[in-house]
Amino acid sequence: MNGAEKKRGGWSWWYLLFVIQFAVALWPPLYNKAEPAFIGMPFFYWFQLAWVIVSAVFTAVVYFAVKE
């Protein structure tokens, strides 16, 4: 594999955003609580819904930051 190819297909530090995305989503102790509630919705529910949006933003950032 030559240098140019390595750069195209290899690791990018931006992928750390994906690691964060995974770690938070797969760590229930972090969000398995009722408080603070938001518009009557326990933390467990609104946090995970909010994390969907954060994750989508992360993925979009990686899309624009890492050129294939």
Added chain:
Amino acid sequence: MQDLNWVALTIFVLLFGFITWLGFAAARWRRGDLDQLHEWGLGGRRFGTLITWFLVGGDVYTAYTFIAIPALAYGAGAVAFFAVPYTIIIYPIMFLVFRRLWNVCSKHKYITAGDFVKGRFGNRWLALAVCVTGIVATMPYIALQLVGLQVVIGALGISGTGLAADLPLLIAFVILAAFTYSSGLRAPASIAIVKDTLIYLTAFVAIIVIPMQLGGFHKIFAAVPAQKLLLAIPGPNTTGAYSGYATLALGSALALFLYPHSLTGILSASSGHVVRRNAAMLPAYTFMLGLLALFGFFVIASGVDKLPEYAAGFKQFHNNFAVPALLLHSFPSWFVGVAFAAIGIGALVPAAIMSIAAANLYTRNIHREFINKNPTDKQEARVAKLVSLIVKVGALVFILFVPTQYAVQLQLLGGIWIIQTLPPVMLGAYTRWFNAWALLVGWAVGMVAGTAMAIAVNLTNTYPLSIGGHGFPGYTAVYTVILNLVIAVVLTPVFNAMGAARNSADQTVAADYYH
């Protein structure tokens, strides 16, 4: 069962008529020669960002999902929300792994995961294992889509005995079979646009209107029993509900894109960029799925499960009747018709893609590999069309004559089986370090162990793994794919040393995986 709901039924039938026309008209959309397998079975790999968004969305978020996830929330509570982390983490996987697979498959004209494995590892038996696993895991999934359809047909108030009871399902099935046969993947791709528009409409209207009717989210969550509201805090010496929740999300995510229909959706995209772009756009569906899961709590808060007019529905369809009952109770008939059509069409789209994907697999990795080695394009496409019919008839017979519970259990086993193809397909996208025979042994052990473990816990998801007195209850699929991988890693140097053919060359080169 309640009386026939004429208004809802009329809207339902009109919308079904529309998508039937659309399904047939789709044959002429971005016209290609439907006597070629990649045209019939992959839409000519010409779908852009938006169509791919609808198509993959139609794959992942099926009618069964819309019925079963809220039903799980209604019955079991917080654990149903695993669908949210599950559908969060699928997209980085799609972004990284499946963009690579798209590139290599497009370069070498691969249509199935079996094609890729054959090219990568040069072992037709490993390819056969991947192919058979895909077909077997997909069949009960198609059957479950028909269950989703059955539930809404029942909720429209259509009932009867004998053949009459099954007639609406038969009609829907004939429509599905006919347009899939004639238009291939273009049919579900075009219908997915209608389906998702209706689903979004239903979801957003319901998420605004029903909480208003019920007096706000405060009141809704106050009505949910405390033990359903959050995951149970694990006791001493076990990771309890936490590991159950996390492994269920992780295992489901890893399995999802290994299902043949998901790969079919991805490979039909027109470029690797389209795949990457979609990974950032598809979470819109995840958000909607999270909202839909909350419908289970709306059911509890509204008390529709206690109303006599829905008792028969709950008796026949159990918790799967929760969402239809809620919609019937909360909305005027015409909107119920729209919502039920959304769910019904939401069953046809994935069922069509699944049957096409299974047909592609059979045609490429069984028929072409073992029966007719040099088919003409036309023969190949014809085999695929016929197999797509056979697969659907199989699913229909299953639903009509076998208790629904078996389809649910087979679908559960299907998830455990399909994840066993992860090492050759997903890791194969990065490396061919593995010995093909080692992968095959790992696959076989994973299949047997997974099936045995699932049977040991009466065909439920969670296996009470215990290591050194510490409990790690978790999704069987995750534990068995780890076992599979360990075996493949250990046996690879062993088989290589034995000189077991590091057989034939890798057809692919590193550069094929970028664009």
